[in-house]
Amino acid sequence: MRAVVLVGGFGTRLLPLTLSIPKPMLPVGHVPIIERLVAQLGRGGISDVTLALGFKPEPFVEAFPSGECGGVALHYAVEPQPLDTAGAIRFAATASGIDETFVVVNGDVLTDLDVAQLVRFHRDRGAEATLHLIAVPDPSAFGVVALDGEDRVERFVEKPAPGTAPSNLVNAGTYVLEPSVLRRIPGDEKISIERATFPAIADGRGLFGLATDDYWIDTGQPEFYLQANLDVLAGLRRNDRCQAVHPDANVDGTATIENALIGPGATVGAGAVVRRTVVLSGAAIGEGAAVTDSVIMGQVGPNASVHDCVIGATGVIGSGEHLHHQRRPQPAPK
Ligand code: GDD
Ligand code: MG
Secondary structure (H helix, E strand, O other): OEEEEEOOOOOHHHOOHHHOOOHHHOEEOOEEHHHHHHHHHHHOOOOEEEEEEOOOOHHHHHHOOOOEEOOEEEEEEEOOOOOHHHHHHHHHHHHOOOOOOEEEEEOOEEEOOOHHHHHHHHHHHOOOEEEEEEEOOOHHHOEEEEEOOOOEEEEEEEOOOOOOOOOOEEEEEEEEEOOHHHHOOOOOOOOOHHHHHHHHHHHOOOEEEEEOOOOEEEOOOHHHHHHHHHHHHOOOOOOOOOOOEOOOOEEOOOOEEEOOEEOOOOEEOOOOEEEOOEEOOOOEEOOOOEEEOOEEOOEEOOOOEEEOOEEOOOOEEOOOOEEEOOEEOOOOOO
16 A cells, blocks of 8 residues: 655744754654654555655665665655645645555654554545544644544644643544545645645534544654654654664763663764763763753764753753753844
8 A cells, every 4th residue: 555645844843953854754763754754654564655844855865775675665746836745645646546445644743653554544435535543631732623423533633722622532643535635726826734624524514533542752853853853862762762872872971871862973072961962963062061852963072061942953051050941042033
């Protein structure tokens, strides 16, 4: 079976990390998100993945020069301009000649869902489209569904105002679609599957949802990107594990690394303390610095203290500086 993976968004909520690396190429447990995601699809019986690319396509093509990732064949569809989720799915599916039941995945979602289970459920229901659903405490940042007693989606509401969500079951970003869904999407224009297509399919009684309690996280915000890394480290993923300190990292023997990941080529100086943090490839933590609850791509000077911060590749924290709840460089105001 074939899948389209949406990887063309701007990754705005992860700025400044996404200034240099598109969101799905950011590592989780030292391996790019997209690689973990495609491997999981492969385990569920997906043979071919078309990456629906837009913003910054080159890093993807360069990362998989053989056109293959963990035994899954990769194809690329680069949009001439951002088409939003439905437009991107139509563009990518058409470009790769998809004309039978297929799978779609948001490129920032990591889950232990067995996609073969979702496909079986879809076929058993005779659905036009089927969503993977997850129960969350606050559904307002997601697409939210109301289900009837037969797993049919009666209503799909994207990002409802707080307090107005019809349930706590949210769209977990993995879909099984019939090719008829593509004919509902007008060509070459910006259109959202969540705001336009799913509500229309629900109106025609063809939209179904399968709720599971599999591991699931949307890595698209800094606290969740950090959490996804700590979860792999803690062994919470069924098939994925990682080491805290990558063998190609350079960590001084007197540094303290606690519940943190240090990527290849990163350095941590003498006496530094790093907790609940991801230090990415190429980053440097100076001697005696204390870094907690943060994601670091840039440079932290000696004896600096950094808490709850996101530091991009060009971010520099001066020697002895104290930084709390900030991003460097600061994203430009909209
Ligand atoms: N190719 C392409 N073109 N991809 C796009 C575009 C586009 O114009 N716009 C967004 N994407 C990709 C993003 O890169 C991401 O992988 C995926 O589409 C979803 O976009 P997000 O920006 O991450 O959406 P979200 O997290 O706010 O909400 C979505 O995911 C939630 C679950 O994590 C929605 O599908 C929600 O309904 C859902 O609950
Ligand atoms: Mg997302």
